[in-house]
Amino acid sequence: EVQLVESGGGLVQPGGSLRLSCAASGFTFGLYAMNWVRQAPGKGLEWVSSISGGGGTTTYAAFVKGRFTISRDNAKSTVYLEMNSLKPEDTAVYYCYAYYRFRNYWGQGTQVTVSS
Numbered sequence: 001e002v003q004l005v006e007s008g009g010g011l012v013q014p015g016g017s018l019r020l021s022c023a024a025s026g027f028t029f030g031l032y033a034m035n036w037v038r039q040a041p042g043k044g045l046e047w048v049s050s051i052s053g054g055g056g057t058t059t060y061a062a063f064v065k066g067r068f069t070i071s072r073d074n075a076k077s078t079v080y081l082e083m084n085s086l087k088p089e090d091t092a093v094y095y096c097y098a099y100y101r102f103r104n105y106w107g108q109g110t111q112v113t114v115s116s
Helices: none
Strands: 002-008 010-012 017-027 034-039 045-051 058-060 069-072 078-083 092-099 101-106 110-114
Touching: 002 092, 017 034, 017 092, 017 110, 034 069, 034 078, 045 069, 045 092, 045 101, 058 069, 078 092
Parallel strands: 010 110
Antiparallel strands: 002 017, 017 078, 034 045, 034 092, 045 058, 069 078, 092 101, 092 110
């Protein structure tokens, strides 16, 4: 059974930091590009960041570049999103998803709320 389980979300003050994790199982993790997307209240899905299967290539949306860092540990089948300098507009449900050759798997999401 394929599973992607996100964790690490929560309530943080503006300027704070959080580290999201996404633990994968049930597929060959190292083959899959891993991605983070988010959905703010009342809005559509918004791509945040991606990392290649081997971890050598990372890409970021312009609005998070310099603040967020994506990484992965293929030995642990886990992808991370380190989020710094958080802003209220970063408030959203954050989802990880895996993609390889037209196959994609999604996690259930973790809530991130940035508020004072």
